[in-house]
Amino acid sequence: MVGRRAIIFHGTGGNPDVCWYRWLAGRLTARGYAVEVPHHPGINIEPIATFLPKVLDEHDFDEQTVLVGHSGGAALLLAILEQLDVTVAQAILVAGYCTPPNTELEPVLQPEYDWAAIRSNVRDIYFVNSRKDPYGCDEHQGRAMFERLGGTQIVRDDGHFGDHDQPYERFELLDRLIA
Known part of the structure; x- marks a missing residue:
């Protein structure tokens, strides 16, 4: 058995x-996780129908895997x-x-989701959103997913939790949430 593993997916236009x-990644590695922070420049650029199979082929998933996604990377986690x-x-x-959070194209989104399949494939799910998200990835988006999937919704006032104009070098909450 490989042991605990974590994969952290960056957002649209981002990188590891x-x-x-x-x-x-450093915090989780110190706790014994094998951590991947892959670079997927196609997130929210390439249509999900062709992008998703590539991502699935590049990673291994098991009962001890923790998935973390930010922005477009979080939308990718649904797929x-x-x-x-x-x-x-x-x-x-x-x-x-x-759902589209603003007027930009969102190729990472699927037209519809099998919410029951998503729920059955994750033991513990969290939605962390901000009331002050400049891109519309706000608490209403988190609530829409929470209502379909259950889990835990956490609402803060922390912008986009990291962006070109929002340094966010540490995220203590995530470190605490990961078992």
Whole structure:
């Protein structure tokens, strides 16, 4: 058995070296996790129908896997969770969304989701959103997912939890949420 594993998916236009991703990876590594912080430049650029199979092929998922996604990476987690053939330990969607949050194109979103499949493929799910998200990835988006999937919704007033104009180098809450 591989042991505990975590995969942290960056957001649209992001990369593994922005905001809190490497900090969280370091914290989890110190706790014994095997951590991946992949670079997927196609997130929310390439249509999900062609992008998702590539992502699924590049990663292994098992009962001890923790998935963390930020913004477009959180939206990607919905599609990943829908397709898994295993129930992962946790999923944390930070500034996530399941419908278009603004007027921009959102190729990471699917036209519809199998919410029951998503729910059956994750033991513990969290939605962390902000009332002050400049892109519309706000508490209403988190609530829409929470109402379909259950889990835990956490609402803060922390912008987008990291962005080009919002340094967010540490994210203590995530470190505490991950078992």
